[in-house]
Amino acid sequence: EAQDVINGIFFARDLVNERAEYLYPESLANIAKNELTQLGVEVEVYDEKQCEELGLKGLLAVGRASARKPRFIVMKYINDKTNDEIIGLVGKGVTYDTGGYSIKQTANSMDIMHCDMGGAGTVLGTMKLIATRKLKTNVIGIIGACENMISGSSYKPGDIISTLSGKTVEVLNTDAEGRITLADSVYYATEKLKVSKVIDLATLTGACLVALGEFYTGAVTNDQKFYDELVNASKKAGERIWQMPVDDSFRKLNNSSVADVKNTGGRLGGTITAGLFIENFVANNTPWIHLDIAGTAYLSKPEGYLPKGATGVHVKTLYNLLNK
Secondary structure, three states, rough: HHHHHHHHHHHHHHHHOOOOOOOOHHHHHHHHHHHHHHOOEEEEEEHHHHHHHOHHHHHHHHHOOOOOOOOEEEEEEEEEOOOOOOEEEEEEEEEEEOOOOOOOOOOOOOOOOHHHHHHOOOHHHHHHHHHHHHOOOOEEEEEEEEEEEOOOOOOOOOOOOOOOOOEEEEEOOOOHHHHHHHHEEEHHHHHHHOOOOEEEOOOHHHHHHHOOOOOOOEEEOOHHHHHHHHHHHHHOOOOEEEEEEEHHHHHHOOOOOOOOEEEOOOOOHHHHHHHHHHHHHHHHOOOEEEOOOOOOOEEEOOOEEEOOOEEEOOHHHHHHOOOO
């Protein structure tokens, strides 16, 4: 079991450490198919045209500037026919992030932006682990994969874009792109696939690094009982999570005068408002947890047994949660 867990973590680490020259939406989708299908996971990959047919307008807006077009990856592991519960795992899959027209300010922050698909890496590592271990559980993993690049076709600050849910988004910062891709992915999981509970994982905000360093993952949730289950699983894994406060004072910061919501609530409380942006796209009051792994997915220096670079954070936590 320990070896299988390690292999799942190393799979996630290898993906997150891989450079964007080699890991991009199509190649990530191919890896998911090749690695998981042989383990009994049903993997569906939607190309750009199929994403348009599905209505994934948020994902397509973020990814439209890149020559490497988006892919939407849906992985179904159904191995407990006696239980109706299905857990959704949604990973941010921005395989490279320039920041778009709201370009990253320093070169030394852009050179590691191959790691901006850390959430996708964790989801893939978890899917591989649970399928290898043949856990009696039902899980659907979802990744909206794209590159956030700059070209004449880029989405721009000031744009108002639509999403799969039909809600509109005022774009104030094209570097707040991950939450837009997650909006489509989380809505697809909770409305189209009707998962029972959903967890999204994303290297989402620099604000989380400022608040919690590289030591704790920040969390936002709409369901305390579900969150408590996750925290118990994380403590067994030795992976630290810190719950952020949530109330309407923070939600109001995302209000837009010209759209349903804007994609940044400003500098203050940025980790919380980013998570609450995603909350707008959780359908059917589905129990939901958002994990901001901006600090914990990719380390600037070694920490304990964790190496510099990708950590594979929360593969262990999710395995513990699902291994009932």
